Amino acid sequence: MNNQKPKKSLVRRHDNFGFVFLIPWMIGFTVFFLYPFLRSVLLSVQKVEFLPGGGFSTTFVGIENYITALTRDEKFLPLAAGSVLDLFINVPVCLVFSFFVAVLLRQKFFGNALVKAVFFLPVILGTGVFLSVQTETAAVSGMSLDSAMEEGVASLETLQSMNILNLLQDIGIPASITEYIAGPVEQIYSVISLSGVQIFIFLAGLNSIPPSVYEAAYIEGASGWVAFWKITFPMVSPIIIVNVVYSLIDNFTMSTNETMGYIFDAAFSNFDYGLSNAMAWLYCLVLAIFVGLSVALISKKVVYQS
């Protein structure tokens, strides 16, 4: 024991040097995250008034802002409900799609590097500027984002999916379900542009599976199908959580999300800071519930490597 004591403190001194490297982040966290975070809690229960000479005065109003957001504001609840509904369509579709594409891209074929580069383009183009121009111009001319594409592609796709739609409806499947199936087909362009980062996260996960595992399985006589469900799928299951969380947040906060736009306008067009903050908190609470639920549900099935 006596021998170990000085050694331990030396190690500890070494380890605590890590704080020196962490100084910039710790400053940033307290000043630019923790402080605004706490202040936004406070603001959501306050009424902010602008003083004529500039600056603000705040008065405590309790949960009035929350009541206004939930009962008196007629636009917030429908918009938020719409965003949540979109989530149920977008997130599963993005996950399945990006996983499928990642499996495709991992295989060796001619022009693999080029195809990866092509699939990476939406990551560059799918954010901010490009997307906002596309939606803006589409909205201006009264078209949806996807019909903003060349008419040829659009009409071809709607034609096909309309046929499938009719077929399914003919055999008596309710319209809500057929639309759920047909939606992603019609919006394949936005599905692809929403899945850019997820594809590469899955690809990284797939590449981290040691090839020796597959070799062993094939020697034992496993087919490709079995190998996929018994090796590939369990091994990337931790990545699925990462991707679910990423997709949820991305869908909830992207610049084209209407609820986020409404919250932004409440603050910077109507100058109701308290109300805007209360709405942001309600909205993020819903997001937090979704993130928590999906992580809890999926992590039961997740297989962790050693």
Place this chain on the structure above:
Amino acid sequence: MMLSQQQRHIVYTAQRKSKEWGWAFVRTIFILGFSFVILYPLFNMLTRAFMEPQDLYDSSVLWLPRHFTLINFEIAGNALHYGQSFLNSLWTSTLATLLQLFSCVTAGYAFARYKFAFRNILFVLVLVTLIVPPQLTMIASYMYFSDMSLLNTQWPMMLMAATGMGIRSGLFIYMFRQFFTSMPKETEEAAMVDGAGHFRIFLQVMLPGALTILVTVALFSFVWQWNDVFFVNLYDRSFQNLSNSINFAGFADYFMTYSEYAGFSQYDPVIQKNFSSTAAIMVVAPLVLLFVVMQRYFVESVERSGVVG
């Protein structure tokens, strides 16, 4: 009918081969289809950008412009104030990228190589900064920077980038941590035995080995900074950079001031859309160029950055 062993082998290989070829065929169809959906709208935007207004309405004009023109680029360039906006975008994105690299690489390194007190709690807080949407704290941050009278400058962006609170900094810290965790302990120990200090080990042993991940994060950071609409709108609304100029009110109608478009002077969505998409091409063109140059590096290192939960 009994088959000899050789015949059975032939049948077996033929079956396997046909299965492989079948899958290769299906895969090719999927990949070509998806690539088409990604590339075709871009290609279409690009060729239409070189068309004169009458070509846009001429249904016999497919892909190749009949009346080739650069007028769309000229108008969009003028509306964007391209020279000035480009330079502004360039210096802010570059500076923010460098600052963000500095703050994230040091934080990621600390989390990976030192077992200091509260390490796990602090790392969870890094993930919290990643998960909490910036929209939640935007008003509080806005009022805060307003109190410090730093609004309408680039200071808020730069300060946040320098302290690990920039755009998606949490993700970058996570990526750096994953990378540095995978580095062997022996190199560090050898350098320590040779008498190298903490900073020397970091700068001369660890950083040179981390070049790939540094480039990857730098490119991500640069791209997101360049495309950012949200923060620049929040803190510096009148700043003249590319992402701000394209969202400027009245931008979409700028083409009407040109005599070439006099015949289309009334509100015209087709022309307006073509004009806006030409401008969008001009905004992202530098990024696409950058990406083409770094393409192999970028894609490979993203794959290997080891985002493993």
